[in-house]
Amino acid sequence: MARIVITGLWICAITALSSFAVITWMPALPKPKAEEYLEGLTYQKLKPLSIPIIAEGNVQGYVMATMIFTADSHLLKGMGVTPAPFVADESFRQIYSDGDLDFRNLKKYDINKRLEEIRRRVNERLGSEVVKDVMVENFNFVTKKDIRS
Template sequence: MIRIALIGLWICAVALGSLYFAVWQNTATAAVSAPVAKEALDVGKTEVFSVPIIVGGTVQGYVVSQLAYTLDKGAKDAMDVPVAYFINDEVFRQFYGHFSDTKDVQKIKFDDVKKSIIDGVNARFPKPLVQDLLVEQFNYITSKEIRDQNTKGLERP
């Protein structure tokens, strides 16, 4: 019986010792690391939206995307309208205007598209607002895939 109690005390001592060492190591590392300068940035996300890809007058598929963005906090505070509306509009203009006839969406260089979206949004404001644009979701769905999913389980004539 005493042996079991001693083993239990030993396990508790080892667990507490390792916890103390982990906390001490973490605080020592945090004190040594250089302080990170925080920029005045704000983050946000657009809603999930789709842009039709039209080739030869027919809808071939849809680009479905959701983007995250970083904004200059000072410029955002001066805004009354949510910036996501402007970003959604610019993304729609870019894809529907420039890439609406592109069937191979995977060949599009997103860095060029990202730069043109940021430039397009920032051109609408007196001060540059959007700092960076990040991809949360970016998919291409063909119209055949959508049709097959909508008619799943139904007999075709």
């Protein structure tokens, strides 16, 4: 009986000492470097936009677009307003007023140029480089005849 008690105390002592050794040894390990580019960014997804496409005096259909943007989280905390409505407004304006976007005569479209223009104008309106990138999650055209009443 005494032998079992001494063995139990020996196991407890070894466990306690090894736990203490691991705790004191762990802080000396090198910490993995965090990727600095993504560290201060916040992703925000906008509600889907429904943008009418007008040609020859009639509504030809609607562009259904869902936009995502990244913003500097440090600057967002100091601002009194979120850039989401500005990105949505500028996206609507850019797509609505774009004369190159013709769904009757499809051709390759420079979406990167349009997204960069949205980012630039939003930052210009906000007065600082808050929005880092604007991305497209969904971009579809629905003709007027395909819309359900």
